[in-house]
Amino acid sequence: MVALAETEASSLGIREIRKSFPLPDDPLLRRPVLDGISFSLAAGELVSLIGPSGCGKSTLLRLIAGLESPDSGELLIGSEKITQPGAERGLVFQDPNLFPWLTVRRNIQAGLVASGVLREKHHEVDDFMRLVGLETFADAYPHHLSGGMAQRVALARALINHPKVLLLDEPLGALDAFTRMRMQDEVLRLWRARGTTMLLVTHDIDEAIYMSDRIMIMSPRPGRIERIISVALDRPRQRSSPDFLRLRGDILEFVHFAGNAPMENKS
């Protein structure tokens, strides 16, 4: 278990977050989506979040990004309260959401333009384009890209601001198996090189085990953190090692019975 470093500016603290949305047919009734979510991410930790579709994973990331505000509870980055979006918290959305009117290069450098540092950091754009393997497509428009390519551009776009906390909403979901494994390694390398705190939403249990320090499993309706599992495997991890497979089996079993499993104490 990684020790919590509250003093570090890139740690995340989530305290008793509740969030509900109005029902589409009756705006006066609200359906709870997140029901008392609490957890902490130490600075530089990589934590995965898995859970069934519709349990509120994207909503949680949007709250941390500052795009939504919680009904109650507290969101902290370092010791500061999160009230609005900021460049220190990057978010890779579930859909690439590239700006269709900008070329690949301009999409990637959008973050630099938005924070007004394009002139000083211009050279980094090429680095990031190489990172995601799209240097030959620098001047192509998004409608010429395949889904996986678009997702890689979105990843580079979120990385360019060097966020302290990176929120990843199934960023590798659209990639083929080979590119996916390569990108997992690239993300891990960035994570180690920068010490970025990362929260990764994924549907892929192998990916969660391969990448993260801890895995949080959510239950649906309303969303709760059901269980937090520490992954105490040495890096780089072997996807076929017995420990890996045992953990995988445990998680699969837990997820399978999550609906009627008793609440486990959070680690």
Next chain:
Amino acid sequence: MRPEKHNSRRAISPPKSTPQLPSATTHPNVDAIQRVDRGSELGWRAQLAVPLAALVALAIHLLFSKRAPAVETHSYTLFFYEILGVSAVLSIAQGFWMPLRSWMRHMFPILTAAILLLGLWDIVTFGFQLLPMPYFPGPAAVLRSLINDRVLLLDSTWHSLALLLSGYTVGVLVGLISGVCIGWSTPVRYWGMPLLKVVGPIPATAWIPLAMVVSPSAIVSAAGLIALAVWFPVTMLTASGISNTRASYLDVARTLGAGRAYLIFRVAIPAAVPSIFIGLFMGLGASFLTLVVAESVGVKSGLGWYVSWAQGWAEYGKVYAALIIMAAFFSTIMTLLFKVRDRVLVWQKGVIKW
């Protein structure tokens, strides 16, 4: 040449030990880009149709022109010799100049039809006088008016252009500003939208009586009316484009640390550009209408004024001459706007086709 779609699958690289940003495998660009030749073979139809049509139309004209005094038909005959000459040159040049060949393959049916239509017009009016004179002069008479009155026509075109551009520019600028404000800001939309919905649909020409009283000069009031006619559609479509900006684009920009200026000028406005262009085209159409009406009512210059002036003297040759100039003038401006749009909306290529 735009890069072709690319297979994103490639070999997994062993982890490198670069300390800084690690780079992906530099993949060789093995895309096989193929050139497709179109319209390479020489079609005899494309070569012969246009000169033949010109020959037919010329023969028709020469047949009838024996009865008329030579001065009236001379320039038209000359004009047709020129067409014949040019089309002959074109059909020969096709033999060895590729771009021209594919252009002609595309254009020859319409060129042929246009020339034959001239011949038909000649038959119906000048030849058998099937339509009442003097309202329907033949092509030769129209061409003669065009040539004889070229100085005044050119001057009128120039005045129309100046008036149109000044009114259109003002209307577009004001429309863009008000459209962005209404589309972006909720309080401005609350107060601005009802005003826009009530005042906007009134045709600009309906304000002519008021405009004449209010403004010191007819030119200024005409420019104001054109601006008003343009302002409404531009505002409406800019506002709708801005307020329909996909929320996810704004969310992305916010997580990248964008401030309000970035959100408006680099997200909402670019996202609204396709809609804005629809407004620009609608505004252009409205501005042509308002221009011609304003010129024939109050302003003492321009093509609209020329038409009503020539009509007053029952010189219908001149009326048609002015209409031809108008058609060329307006469609040129329209084409220019299309070109601008295609340039600005390259990122959308393949999405819109209008």
